[in-house]
Amino acid sequence: MAPWSSDRCRQEELYFVQKHEATATLPRGQCWFLIDAKWNERWWAYATTADSPAPGPITNETLVEDSWRLRLHGDAPGNADTPCLGLQLTTDYVCVTSLVWCFLVELHGTSGLPPLARYTKDIYSVQVPSVLLDKVLKVPRLQAKVLVSSFVHHSTGQVSPRPPTVPIDNKASNAVASSWPFLAPIPLANWMQLQYCILLATDIAFHCHNGSNMWQGVALASVWISVPTLLVQFAITTVRPLCSHASAVGAPLVVGVWFQTALVFAGVASVPVILSYVSMGKFLVWIVQDPSTVATARAFAATLAVGVPPQFAFSALVSVFGVVVQEGGGISPLVVAHMLTWILNGLLNVLFLHGCIGVPPLGVHGPAWATVMSQYVQVIAFALWALFVSPSWNCWGGWSLECIRRFPTFVASAMTTSWVWKTILDWACACAVLVFAASSSTMNATQTSTQAFFLVLFHCGRVFAQSIGDASVQAEGSNARVHATVVVLGALGVFSASVGLGGDRFVGFFLGTDPQVVDAFRSVEPSFLWALGLLTGSTVMQVWLLQGADEEFFHRVGHMCATAFVYAPLSYVMGVTWQWGFGGMWWSMVCSQVWTILALCWVTVRGTSSVQSLVDEESRSLLPLQRAPSQETSRQHVSN
Secondary structure (H helix, E strand, O other): OOOOOOOHHHHHHHHHHHHOOOOOOOOOOOOOEEEEEHHHHHHHHHHHOOOOOOOOOOOOOOHHHOHHHHHHHHOOOOOOOOOOOOEOOOOOOEEEOOHHHHHHHHOOOOOOOOOEEOOOOOOOOOOHHHHHHHHHHHHHHHHHHHHOOOHHHHHHHHOOOOOOOOOOOOOHHHEEEEOOOOOOOOHHHHHHHHHHHHHHHHHHHHHHHHHHHHHHHHHHHHHHHHHHHHHHHHOOHHHHHHHHHHHHHHOOHHHHHHHHHHHHHHHHHHHHHHHHHHOHHHHOOOOOOOOHHEEEEEHHHHHHHHHHHHHHHHHHHHHHHHHEOOOOOOHHHHHHHHHHHHHHHHHHHHHHHHOOOOOOHHHHHHHHHHHHHHHHHHHHHHHHHHHHHOHHHHHHOHHHHHHHHOHHHHHHHHOOHHHHHHHHHHHHHHHHHHHHHHHHOOHHHHHHHHHHHHHHHHHHHHHHHHHHHHHHHHHOHHHHHHHHHHHHHHHHHHHHHHHHHHHHHHHHHHHHHHHHHHHHHHHHHHHHHHHHOOOHHHHHHHHHHHHOOOOOHHHHHHHHHEEEEEHHHHHHHHHHHHOHHHHHHHHHHHHHHHHHHHHHHHHHHHHHHHHHHHHHHHHHHOOOOOHHOOHHHHHHHOOO
16 A cells, blocks of 8 residues: 555544544533644644645643743642633634544644643633543543554555544443442542541540530530631642642652642641640630530540641642542542541440450540541551552652742642632531521520531531532443432432431430430421432432533532522521521521522533534634535545
8 A cells, every 4th residue: 555645644634633523512521622723723724735834742831821830840839721811712722622632742742731621611611630631531542642653654654455534432441431430530628528527427426425415515526626627638638739740740759749748738737726626615615605515525626636647647648649449440548548447436436435355445535536546547557558559659759858948839829729718618607507506595505516416417418429429520421420329319318218217216326315405306307308308409410410511610609609608698597587496507508408409400501501602613613614625625535
């Protein structure tokens, strides 16, 4: 076979791009890749004009703010792909699919700037996390390498005749998808938040065996200490994208430096958090007047303060070395570490509560020490795994003063990351609701403590549901949605059935048989079950309806607004102003879940309308079709 001519190579390249770019919507789990419009013009001239030079590497530097290299290496705060102001679609940039991006990069190369990836065609929309970006590009990169290798062989005449380029089917990649497709995109912060909720709920339940005022103080302290604890934990996890950027440019030792910086930040931040634990009693006197309840809360928080350093150190470890799903689809040590810690905490609670194997019963201090010891075992075990098993430990190059120099950059990056503050909003509102409960003349200390306990329980369910819902949107294939739906319905269904059908037995097991506690539970049971049911429904709707919609917009309107502008204000209005008491505060939670469902419906319709409005825009996405080759030219590729 004679080698392809230069014109034939250009025609094949043009045909392939047209074939794989002509799409009105993206498959689930995919995203758009942005390209400089000026480079696109050079490429168009090269592909359609015989004497035009090659366009050269893709240059997207003109689309981002200056000093992007400093931000990429972590020498300046912010993301490397922060766009310049005033950029317009088709005028300044165009959008292509992942396969077209990888194909063009393989043929023409690119600069050191990481890909500009977005879920929508708006360059100012939410940026695709680097972990998910690697997942999206994994298969297209392999396909592009094979295609370009075939192009090179054809252009040199080194292979036998074969059919021309045809569209590539991605079903094979879906067939080998992970057995846990909806776990991979779950944010690391959600795993930490879920562990925090489960450990505290376990402590509250075991404290019930020490008397009513014991668990009440623990429940109040659990909600109050959540804000500083989770704020620091979420800030520590922002080291993950910094390490990903350093790894992407081939700088493993920089990853080690960022890890050291995260450890330094964890140590420094432990000091004010420990002080807030120790001074817990000064804050709780605003909420309850019972001295024994305040004393229990103070003792519980003071014991937990011992576990703050390992808790933050573990956050730094998993932020750098932890992944949720391994390459072969198995559950990673990160997930195993969390699950084993929950089991260990329960066993230690039993051991310290009743005493055995030579361990005396610790009474009221037992559950807190169980949590502290669980956290120390967790961080030591995970550090040993990272040291002896994880291949990522090669990034460790020894302690360096460079970590101190990068400390201000890390702090600036962590404190300016919007999702850190978005995630902590739920717990801040929970603290505000407890203050509202204390100011209500219709609620006593027992009801306020019961409110705190059910807030912790509901946060467990909400973090779990939101994690599965958000992750399923990023996972590929309908099987992932089916798995996510089954998990959500199963887990929250069992939770709701335990509360609804168990009734007084549920309360007696967790909170004891105090008549005041039973009355408080009965007043909140209907609204609590309604809130759980609506949470389940909204999560399932999110799994199936959020594809193609603006997820960032939904999180702002459906989650943040529901918490800040519906739940918190209505808690005060219904619980205090209208004097509906304990039940009124949970009916405000029901209203916030209704708001979330309405926001989801709005975002879904809004996303569908936006997709329809983009159909005409597709002709300008990469190729100006009005200048496309004639039908006769398009047919030339089918004959050898």
